[in-house]
Amino acid sequence: MKPIDYQVILEEIHQSIQRQAFAGEVASYIPELAKVNPQKIGIHICDLQGGHYAVGDSNEAFSVQSIVKVLLLVFAITKVDYAEEVIWTRVHVEPSGTPFNSLVQLEYEQGIPRNPFINAGALVVSDIIVRSCQDAKTEFLHFVQSLCSNTRVHYNEAVAQSEKATGFRNRALINLMKSFGNIHNPVDKVLDFYFQACSLMMTCRELAQTFLFLANQGHTYPEQQVIVTKSQSKRINAVMQTCGFYDEAGEFSFRVGLPGKSGVGGGIVAVHPGQYSVAVWSPPLNKKGNSAKGMRALELLTTKTGLSIF
Ligand code: GLU
Numbered sequence: 001m002k003p004i005d006y007q008v009i010l011e012e013i014h015q016s017i018q019r020q021a022f023a024g025e026v027a028s029y030i031p032e033l034a035k036v037n038p039q040k041i042g043i044h045i046c047d048l049q050g051g052h053y054a055v056g057d058s059n060e061a062f063s064v065q066s067i068v069k070v071l072l073l074v075f076a077i078t079k080v081d082y083a084e085e086v087i088w089t090r091v092h093v094e095p096s097g098t099p100f101n102s103l104v105q106l107e108y109e110q111g112i113p114r115n116p117f118i119n120a121g122a123l124v125v126s127d128i129i130v131r132s133c134q135d136a137k138t139e140f141l142h143f144v145q146s147l148c149s150n151t152r153v154h155y156n157e158a159v160a161q162s163e164k165a166t167g168f169r170n171r172a173l174i175n176l177m178k179s180f181g182n183i184h185n186p187v188d189k190v191l192d193f194y195f196q197a198c199s200l201m202m203t204c205r206e207l208a209q210t211f212l213f214l215a216n217q218g219h220t221y222p223e224q225q226v227i228v229t230k231s232q233s234k235r236i237n238a239v240m241q242t243c244g245f246y247d248e249a250g251e252f253s254f255r256v257g258l259p260g261k262s263g264v265g266g267g268i269v270a271v272h273p274g275q276y277s278v279a280v281w282s283p284p285l286n287k288k289g290n291s292a293k294g295m296r297a298l299e300l301l302t303t304k305t306g307l308s309i310f
Contacts, residue, residue: 004305004307006045006047006051006053006276006305007053009301009304009305010043010045010053010054010055010301011055012300012304013043013055013297013300013301013304014041014043014055014056014297016300017041017282017293017296017297017300018041020293020296022284022286022292022293022296023286023292024284024285024286024291024292024293025284025285026038026266026283026284026285027065027264027265027266027283027285027289029166030159030162030163030166030167030264031162031166032063032156032158032159032161032162032163033063033065033159033162033264033265033283036062036063036265036266036283037283038283038284040056040057040060040062040266040281040282040283041055041056041057041280041281041282041293041297042054042055042056042057042058042059042060042203042204042279042280042281042282043055043056043058043204043278043279043280043281043297044058044203044204044205044207044208044278044279045208045276045277045278046205046208046209046212046221046276046277046278047275047276048212048215048216048221048274048275048276050221050222052205054204054205057204057281058203058204058205058279058281059203059204059205060203060281061201061202061203061206062201062202062203062265062266062267062281062283063156063159063198063199063200063201063263063265064198064200064201064202064207064263064265064267065198065263065264065265065267066100066117066119066122066198066261066262066263066264067207067261067262067263067265067267067268067269068122068197068198068200068263069116069117069121069122069125069261070117070211070236070240070244070261070269071140071143071144071147071197071210072116072122072125072126072129072140072197073087073116073117073122073125073236073239074227074228074236075129075140075143076125076128076129076132077228077232077236078143078227078228079129079132079133079139080128080129080132081132083128084232086128087116087125087128090112090124090128090182091112091113091115091116091121091124091125092112092113092114092115093115093116093235093238093239093242093243094114094115094242094243095114095115095242095243095249095250096113096114096115096118096243096246096247097247098114098118098246098247099246099247099288099289100118100119100246100264100289101118101119101169101170101173102118103169103172103173103176106120106173106176106177107176110180111176111177111179111180111181111182112180112182113177114243115239115242115243116239116243117239117240117243117244117246117261118243118246119169119170119173120173120177122194123170123173123174123177123183123190123191123194124177124182124183126190126193126194126197127182127183127184127185127190129193130185130189130190130193131184131185136193137155137193137196137197140193140197141153141154141155141200144200144202144210147209147210147213147220147227148202148206148207148209148210149209150206150209153200153201153202153206154200154201155196155197155199155200155201156199156200156201157199159198159199160195160196160198160199163195163198163199164191164192164195167191167195170191170194170195171187171191174187174190174191175187198263202267204267204279204280204281205279207267207269207279208269208276208277208278208279209277211269211271211277211279212276212277213227213228213233214233214236214237214240214259214271214273214277215271215272215273215274215275215276215277217230217233217273218230218232218233233273237259237271237273238259240259240260240261240271241253241258241259241260241309244259244260244261244262245260245261245262245288245290246262246288246289246290247288248286248288248289248290251288251295252290252295252298255295255298255299256270256295256298256299256301256302256308257302257308257309257310258270258271258272258298258302258308258309259271259273259309260298262289262290262291262294264285264289265281265283266281266282266283266284266285266291266294267279267280267281267291267294268280268281268290268291268294268295268298270298272307272308272309273309275307278298278301280293280294280297280298281294282294282297
């Protein structure tokens with residue numbers, strides 16, 4: 001089989017999505033995020049042959065927002081004793097079919113979030129992390145920096161403060177879960193860590209590099225350092241596949257066919273196990289809160305390469 005020329009494919013995708021006008025708006029419910037230039041587009045692929053392929057604004061850092069939920073889960077798995085027993089009794093692994101910040105299911109499911117990639121689930125994972133760290137913010141930042149071999153990755157204080165000042169729904173979610181006994185620390189301590197984690201600034205290149213271990217059965221590439229086991233890597237990818245895009249997880253799976261995770265900063269990360277990891281950034285979001293052009297770019301990637309996990 002002829003090797004795939006990812007660079008040529010990325011350039012075609014870039015041209016195509018730059019030309020197309022998609023309905024979408026930059027997130028503004030966190031005021032600081034509304035300041036981003038909506039024209040930005042970047043894509044970066046890292047493959048398991050050591051290849052790096054990139055187009056556009058792939059070296060510009062942006063707010064990763066919910067993409068961090070995957071890294072929070074991974075950090076909790078690596079950090080906490082009996083992590084999987086602790087996590088999966090307090091958070092489930094079913095798609096929610098509801099928006100990322102929905103409160104509805106939590107009430108009738110007694111404070112147990114459907115999965116770790118909706119806000120409620122990530123808040124429980126954050127609670128678990130806060131309990132097992134002396135200084136969760138610093139330890140988590142070092143963990144992400146080591147995953148992408150880059151100490152420039154940092155929190156954006158202005159974004160974290162902006163969300164802190166306006167995160168009323170997250171406050172409602174965490175208080176509701178606290179009332180059901182599923183939050184063990186003071187709510188402000190957990191929210192503070194969660195907002196800080198969501199404010200992480202990373203480039204497409206850094207994100208693709210960070211997520212490459214999930215394409216490599218839980219081992220970093222090229223160092224082959226074990227981050228999670230093969231089975232844990234499979235599970236994390238499975239939850240991304242079914243729950244990574246809120247109430248658009250089915251649509252992403254249908255159109256793209258890869259495990260992935262989006263964030264309201266306009267980023268999407270996807271993983272092709274055994275092949276590559278890819279990160280895309282385009283800030284305008286569709287009605288479900290996912291990057292409109294980012295979804296299209298990844299759809300074109302699996303169409304043009306003729307490869308997905310299915
Ligand atoms: N920090 C955001 C929030 O909690 C993340 C949402 C997202 O990226 O989907 O609302």
